[in-house]
Amino acid sequence: MKVGFIGLGNMGAPMAANLAKDGHDVTGYDMATVTVDGVFTARTAQDAARDADVVITMLPSGDILRAVAAEVIPAMRKGAVLLDCSTVDVDSARAVASDAEAAGLLPLDAPVSGGIGGAAAGTLTFMVGGSDEAYQTALPLFETMGQKSVHCGPSGNGQAAKICNNMILGVTMIATCEAFALADKLGLDRQAMFDVVSTSSGYSWSMNAYCPAPGIGPKSPADNGYIPGFAAELMLKDLRLSQQAADASDADTPLGQAATELYRRFVEEEDGKGRDFSAMLPRFEKRGRG
Numbered sequence: 001m002k003v004g005f006i007g008l009g010n011m012g013a014p015m016a017a018n019l020a021k022d023g024h025d026v027t028g029y030d031m032a033t034v035t036v037d038g039v040f041t042a043r044t045a046q047d048a049a050r051d052a053d054v055v056i057t058m059l060p061s062g063d064i065l066r067a068v069a070a071e072v073i074p075a076m077r078k079g080a081v082l083l084d085c086s087t088v089d090v091d092s093a094r095a096v097a098s099d100a101e102a103a104g105l106l107p108l109d110a111p112v113s114g115g116i117g118g119a120a121a122g123t124l125t126f127m128v129g130g131s132d133e134a135y136q137t138a139l140p141l142f143e144t145m146g147q148k149s150v151h152c153g154p155s156g157n158g159q160a161a162k163i164c165n166n167m168i169l170g171v172t173m174i175a176t177c178e179a180f181a182l183a184d185k186l187g188l189d190r191q192a193m194f195d196v197v198s199t200s201s202g203y204s205w206s207m208n209a210y211c212p213a214p215g216i217g218p219k220s221p222a223d224n225g226y227i228p229g230f231a232a233e234l235m236l237k238d239l240r241l242s243q244q245a246a247d248a249s250d251a252d253t254p255l256g257q258a259a260t261e262l263y264r265r266f267v268e269e270e271d272g273k274g275r276d277f278s279a280m281l282p283r284f285e286k287r288g289r290g
């Protein structure tokens with residue numbers, strides 16, 4: 001397929017490289033000067049989008065997505081797919097989808113999980129919102145860039161799935177870390193704590209697959225000085241999006257709200273910036289109740 005790829009950062013560059021490696025004709029654009037193996041570099045976003053069967057965007061925020069979409073939608077040919085893989089607010093995803101539809105395009109919102117490692121290895125998971133026709137058109141690209149895609153319903157539902165998943169992740173990581181810190185104070189060995197919880201009703205992905213305690217469970221960023229992995233500030237971004245969506249839809253999310261505030265303090269007032277989001281454990285370890 002002829003693919004335009006806009007936003008060649010930590011995630012976009014390896015995703016575009018994988019598409020090119022798989023034989024797609026990829027033209028990329030980034031406002032920073034970036035070159036990616038096998039990807040032709042365009043001078044403007046419009047040049048990357050013109051004549052493409054699918055235009056992929058991988059950008060930092062909803063505002064930037066809206067600005068880029070306003071630029072590229074008029075340049076795209078009718079019937080082409082506008083596939084946004086960024087993590088953005090549900091409202092921006094739906095607004096861009098409605099403008100794209102009005103211009104005769106097929107929009108999809110398809111945020112990813114799997115991080116930079118998943119982008120490089122081509123093992124991302126895509127959570128997809130949009131029409132069936134758009135999803136079927138983009139499916140070969142999802143199969144190249146990832147190992148799984150789930151069609152979650154109409155436009156915006158991919159972003160909805162992503163922020164609900166990550167709200168659960170933020171809350172369970174905090175619960176896992178505070179439980180380890182409590183276990184420490186009660187004199188319970190961390191290995192014993194892991195052995196019990198990972199096979200009991202407290203188990204979760206945070207405990208079983210990404211254990212925040214160094215030297216315990218499978219290898220995770222805790223075993224590497226909490227170098228991300230998934231940085232605490234990206235978790236904060238996703239939690240904020242979840243609370244923005246909860247406000248807009250009048251949903252009661254008290255634990256999501258508490259997790260957002262804890263990660264805000266961790267990133268903005270403590271030493272969380274640039275550390276993995278599981279570094280909440282050393283944070284709790286150091287603290288008392290007051």
Ligand code: NAD
Binds near residue numbers: 030060116
């Ligand atoms: P990044 O900052 O590395 O890349 C974003 C790129 O967009 C940059 O290269 C920037 O120059 C470019 N850009 C910004 N404004 C632009 C514009 N107007 N026109 C063209 N290019 C522009 O970010 P990233 O880590 O690649 O993340 C991209 C998206 O993926 C974000 O929405 C993020 O939340 C999401 N995400 C990231 C991860 C991760 O682990 N990094 C995991 C899942 C999802």
